[in-house]
Each structure stands twice: as structure tokens, then as C-alpha cells.
Amino acid sequence: MSLDSPARRNIRGPESADAESAPKPLRPWSPETLRALREQLRADSQAPAREPWDLVVVGAGITGAGIARDAAMRGLSVLVLEAADIAFGTSSRSTRLIHGGVRYLEQGELGLVYEALRERARLYQIAGHLVRPARFLFPAYTGDRLPLWKLRAGLSLYDALSLYRASSHRGLNPRRTRELEPLLAEPGLRGAVLYEDAVTDDARLTLATLQSARRHGARVLTYAPVESVSRERGEDGTELQVATVRGGDRIHARQLVIATGPWTSERLLGAPGRELLSLSQGIHLVLRAADVPVRQPLVLQAKGDERRILFVIPWGARTYLGTTDTRYTGDPGRAGVTEEEISSLLSTVGRHLPGARLQRDRIISAWSGVRPLVRAGGSGSTVELSRKHRIIRNEDGVLAVVGGKLTTYRAMAEEAVDRALERLPRRTRPACQTQHEALVPGEALTRDELANDSLLADLSARHGPDARTLARRAAEQPALRERLVDDLPYRWVEVEHALEYEGCTHLDDLLRRRLPLALTDPQLGAGVARRVARRLIEARGGPGREIDEELERYAALVRRESGREVPAAP
Numbered sequence: 363m364s365l366d367s368p369a370r371r372n373i374r375g376p377e378s379a380d381a382e383s384a385p386k387p388l389r390p391w392s393p394e395t396l397r398a399l400r401e402q403l404r405a406d407s408q409a410p411a412r413e414p415w416d417l418v419v420v421g422a423g424i425t426g427a428g429i430a431r432d433a434a435m436r437g438l439s440v441l442v443l444e445a446a447d448i449a450f451g452t453s454s455r456s457t458r459l460i461h462g463g464v465r466y467l468e469q470g471e472l473g474l475v476y477e478a479l480r481e482r483a484r485l486y487q488i489a490g491h492l493v494r495p496a497r498f499l500f501p502a503y504t505g506d507r508l509p510l511w512k513l514r515a516g517l518s519l520y521d522a523l524s525l526y527r528a529s530s531h532r533g534l535n536p537r538r539t540r541e542l543e544p545l546l547a548e549p550g551l552r553g554a555v556l557y558e559d560a561v562t563d564d565a566r567l568t569l570a571t572l573q574s575a576r577r578h579g580a581r582v583l584t585y586a587p588v589e590s591v592s593r594e595r596g597e598d599g600t601e602l603q604v605a606t607v608r609g610g611d612r613i614h615a616r617q618l619v620i621a622t623g624p625w626t627s628e629r630l631l632g633a634p635g636r637e638l639l640s641l642s643q644g645i646h647l648v649l650r651a652a653d654v655p656v657r658q659p660l661v662l663q664a665k666g667d668e669r670r671i672l673f674v675i676p677w678g679a680r681t682y683l684g685t686t687d688t689r690y691t692g693d694p695g696r697a698g699v700t701e702e703e704i705s706s707l708l709s710t711v712g713r714h715l716p717g718a719r720l721q722r723d724r725i726i727s728a729w730s731g732v733r734p735l736v737r738a739g740g741s742g743s744t745v746e747l748s749r750k751h752r753i754i755r756n757e758d759g760v761l762a763v764v765g766g767k768l769t770t771y772r773a774m775a776e777e778a779v780d781r782a783l784e785r786l787p788r789r790t791r792p793a794c795q796t797q798h799e800a801l802v803p804g805e806a807l808t809r810d811e812l813a814n815d816s817l818l819a820d821l822s823a824r825h826g827p828d829a830r831t832l833a834r835r836a837a838e839q840p841a842l843r844e845r846l847v848d849d850l851p852y853r854w855v856e857v858e859h860a861l862e863y864e865g866c867t868h869l870d871d872l873l874r875r876r877l878p879l880a881l882t883d884p885q886l887g888a889g890v891a892r893r894v895a896r897r898l899i900e901a902r903g904g905p906g907r908e909i910d911e912e913l914e915r916y917a918a919l920v921r922r923e924s925g926r927e928v929p930a931a932p
């Protein structure tokens with residue numbers, strides 16, 4: 363049967379799009395849309411003659427999102443099944459950098475750095491509002507493992523590997539270094555290098571990638587954990603792969619792709635998934651910018667033999683510090699901060715920034731993520747493990763994509779979809795298009811728009827050109843212009859937008875990943891949580907008692923991840 367048969371178009375419903383046609387505008391993605399898709403899949407699962415999806419992706423982190431977008435843009439019918447929320451896993455818990463990875467130069471991973479720098483340039487083009495260049499300051503002190511001359515040599519190589527597309531690095535003497543960053547400790551300072559990399563919003567990058575996939579016809583169902591994978595012969599004798607979702611619905615695919623990040627294991631992948639990954643946890647701490655008033659992102663070296671480097675990143679009215687690299691076992695969704703990690707972060711940063719207020723009671727929040735590193739054998743530290751990705755096909759033909767970085771997700775997806783196409787009955791093999799089209803279509807906001815309209819300026823960092831649509835809506839209902847919290851840029855219009863267009867089911871989807879008050883608000887969102895929960899339950903059409911259930915669920919998740927208590931919601 364043809365890949366774009368009428369039967370398939372039916373299930374894709376109003377979101378279907380031909381590969382060649384222009385992307386459609388953003389389609390509603392509300393609790394109701396999600397419920398309709400769930401019911402449609404259930405009915406489809408029970409129908410005797412069902413049309414398989416070309417590609418079913420398991421996992422809606424950045425890897426799954428990238429694959430879904432690439433495949434949908436090549437005209438495949440695509441379904442994404444996610445166990446929790448979009449970017450629930452590592453993709454909302456990274457250091458939020460789109461970078462070549464200066465540190466990987468030391469490990470001789472020139473290929474990885476080259477690829478990452480090439481992807482950084484592409485992401486500037488397709489996701490300009492979410493991937494913002496910044497000048498990173500990397501100081502060197504007497505006795506540091508990486509002395510100044512090595513930093514300069516490394517950054518010269520970095521510039522070359524970026525093909526000089528970004529502004530070149532500069533070496534600075536101690537005086538100039540402290541002029542740029544007066545907070546840095548003076549004793550022992552030998553100088554610094556200043557170089558370009560980029561800062562992003564990982565959860566939003568994942569969401570925008572999936573939204574683009576949806577514009578091209580992909581469907582995405584959240585809170586749909588896949589419990590097992592099997593294979594079956596279709597009616598026409600072709601071999602199909604079957605994902606069974608909790609509750610028993612069976613989803614048929616010509617090609618299944620497992621993109622479950624640190625959850626990738628034998629359960630879904632069989633033997634190749636056994637001992638495939640080495641997990642490593644990294645935490646970040648969030649403080650007020652007034653307590654850690656750095657002027658630009660800083661890169662700091664940990665003391666001693668550790669090869670670790672840390673980042674201190676300004677984030678509007680906040681600054682965050684990270685990260686650690688600690689072996690991890692257990693459920694990646696339950697990772698939380700440990701006392702040792704907090705102490706290690708605070709002491710390294712405190713040594714470099716003696717004037718910063720880094721007392722524990724100044725910490726606003728924290729997050730904790732688990733890296734899915736491809737195992738290398740041996741018992742060395744996870745800091746040494748490669749960040750390269752790997753694509754595996756098991757004996758049933760199921761593909762899995764593991765490892766890699768946020769930065770390289772587009773290239774990983776391209777490779778994965780090329781591999782997927784090998785199994786699909788197509789005469790032509792459409793080429794990857796993902797580097798040519800912006801994630802959010804439309805004209806970028808102009809300098810004038812940003813300078814003259816504080817609402818647009820707040821919205822543009824998360825919504826790009828769509829900020830204009832949100833601003834128009836707020837103009838009709840002025841209460842929606844208000845910020846949720848005074849010194850944070852999130853506006854009430856974004857809550858309404860998230861409920862209608864961003865696939866939210868639970869309160870934590872909204873307050874942890876769409877508008878991350880759980881990470882940035884000293885009250886951890888408590889001041890608005892009840893009101894947001896009420897709107898969510900209205901959108902879900904559920905009974906009022908679910909408001910308290912959502913508040914409790916949210917508090918438990920924040921406690922687990924950040925170790926902090928959400929104050930009682932008024």
C-alpha cells in the first residue's frame with residue numbers, strides 16, 4: 363500500500379500535510395486534541411484492517427522530536443509516543459548550550475566538535491530565537507590543568523573547526539579579564555580567552571522541533587508509555603513492528619525508532635539494549651542574578667585531576683551554575699540533586715567568584731538530568747565517555763538512536779531517517795530538508811519591534827515570530843499581558859497559548875517545561891499554581907477536585923528533582 367494512502371490521511375486527520383506543500387499554520391494541541399488522538403489510536407488498534415504508520419518514534423526528547431520532524435518533512439506518516447511530557451527527560455535538564463564542546467578537543471574528538479559547530483551554525487539559521495550566540499569567558503589560573511597557552515591553542519583549533527563562521531576567539535590579559543568580569547578572583551589569574559558559543563532553551567527547542575513536525579503532518583501523543591515492542595505480518599504479508607502502549611493499544615509501524623534517551627534498555631530493544639548505556643547525572647543550581655551578577659557566560663575549571671569544566675550562565679534575572687558528572691543508576695525520571703553535588707558546585711564556583719553570594723539559602727531551585735552515554739567498557743569516569751551518538755538496528759529491524767547531544771540532534775535525526783528509509787517501500791528517497799526551513803515560520807521580529815514593545819520582547823525569546831500572534835491576543839484581553847511573576851518574563855497569554863497549542867496535560871508540563879517557574883521563581887510557582895491549575899482543569903473538562911491533585915503532583919515532582927518544597931498554593 364502506498365505510504366500516503368487515503369487510509370493514512372484519515373488517521374492523520376486535519377493535521378496531514380503533503381511533503382512538498384508549504385508548512386501549515388500551528389494547529390491546536392489542547393488536552394481535547396490529545397484525547398481525540400488517543401481515542402483514534404484505540405479505535406485504530408482494534409480495527410481489523412489497519413493502516414500502519416510509516417514511522418513510529420518512541421520518546422519525545424530532542425532526539426525523537428528531530429527524527430519526527432525530519433521524517434514528516436520527507437512525507438512519511440509519523441506518530442510520536444511519549445511516556446510523559448515533551449522533553450520530560452534529559453532534554454529539559456541540560457546545561458542549555460548549543461556548543462562545539464571545547465572540552466572534547468582535549469579528548470581528541472575533532473569530528474564531534476566539527477559536527478557540533480556546523481550544527482550550531484545551522485541552528486542559528488533555523489532556530490534563531492532559541493539559539494542565541496554569546497561570548498563565553500574562560501579564565502586560567504596558576505596551577506589550572508588547562509593553562510592559558512593551551513586554552514588559546516584549543517580555541518584556535520575551535521575557530522578553525524567552525525570554518526571561521528563565528529567571531530574568532532580573543533586572548534585577554536588579567537587586567538582586561540577583570541575589566542570584563544570584575545567578579546572573578548584576582549590572585550593567580552593568568553588571563554582568559556573569550557570565544558563564541560550559544561545558549562538555548564532546551565525544552566522549548568524540543569517543543570519547537572515537534573511543533574514543526576506537527577506542521578508537516580506528524581502526530582504526537584504524550585503520557586503514552588510504550589511497554590513492549592514486537593513484530594507481526596501485515597495483511598499484505600509485509601513485516602510490521604508493533605508498539606504496545608500501557609492500556610494495551612497496539613500501534614503498527616513499518617519502522618519503529620526508539621529514542622528513549624537514558625531509558626533505552628533491553629526491554630524495548632532486546633539484546634543490543636543490554637548494558638548499552640552508562641548513565642551520568644548532572645545538576646544545575648539557580649540563583650538570583652543579583653547574587654551571582656556575572657556579565658557573560660563563564661567557563662570554569664574544576665580543581666585537581668578532574669577534567670570537568672563548569673558553566674556559570676546568566677539567565678535574565680537569574681544565573682545558573684552547572685554541572686556535575688556523577689555515575690547514576692536507577693530511573694532517570696527520578697534523578698534529584700545530592701548534597702555532594704551542591705557542595706562541589708558551590709565550592710568550585712565560590713573559589714572563582716569570591717564576591718558572589720553562594721550560600722545554600724540563596725539557591726532558588728535546581729534541576730537534575732541524566733546523560734545517556736554510550737558505554738565504552740572499562741571503569742573510567744563518565745567525564746571521559748564520548749558524547750557521540752550511535753544508531754543501532756536490532757534483529758527485528760527496530761532502530762534505536764542513543765547518545766549524542768542536544769547540539770547535534772538535527773544531524774542525528776537525518777542519519778536515523780536515512781536508515782529508516784532503507785526499510786520503507788519507496789521508489790524515491792526524498793532528501794533531508796531540515797536545515798532549510800525555520801522551526802517557527804515567519805519574519806523574525808525586528809529590532810524596532812523588540813525595542814518598543816516589552817511584551818513582544820518577553821514573548822519573542824520563547825515564541826519567535828509567533829510572538830506577534832500572542833501579543834495580538836493579549837491586546838484583546840489586557841489581563842493576559844500581565845507577568846506571572848514580576849521579575850520573570852512569562853506572561854499569562856502564554857498560559858492560554860500553552861493550553862491550546864502546546865500539548866499540556868499536567869501542571870508540571872506548564873510550570874516546569876513551558877514556562878519554567880519551577881526553576882526560576884523563588885516561590886517555585888506557588889503564587890500562581892492554583893490559578894494555572896484551574897485553567898488547566900477547565901481545558902481538560904475535569905472536575906474541580908483535580909486541581910488539588912495537580913498541585914500535589916506538581917509539588918512532589920519539584921521536590922524530587924530540586925529537593926525543594928513548593929510553598930502551599932494560596
Ligand SMILES: Cc1cc2nc3c(=O)[nH]c(=O)nc-3n(C[C@H](O)[C@H](O)[C@H](O)COP(=O)(O)OP(=O)(O)OC[C@H]3O[C@@H](n4cnc5c(N)ncnc54)[C@H](O)[C@@H]3O)c2cc1C
Nearest residue numbers: 421423424425445451452453456457459588623644768769
Ligand atoms: C546535565 C546535562 C547537561 C547537558 N548539557 C548539554 C548541553 O549543554 N548541550 C548539549 O548539546 N547537550 C547537553 N546534554 C546532552 C543532551 O541534553 C542529551 O543528549 C539530550 O537531551 C538527549 O535527548 P534524548 O531525546 O535522546 O533523551 P531524553 O530527552 O531523555 O528523551 C527521552 C524521552 O523518552 C521518553 N521515554 C522513555 N521511555 C519511554 C517509553 N517506554 N515509551 C515512551 N516514551 C519513553 C522519556 O519520557 C523522554 O521524554 C546534557 C545532558 C545532561 C544530562
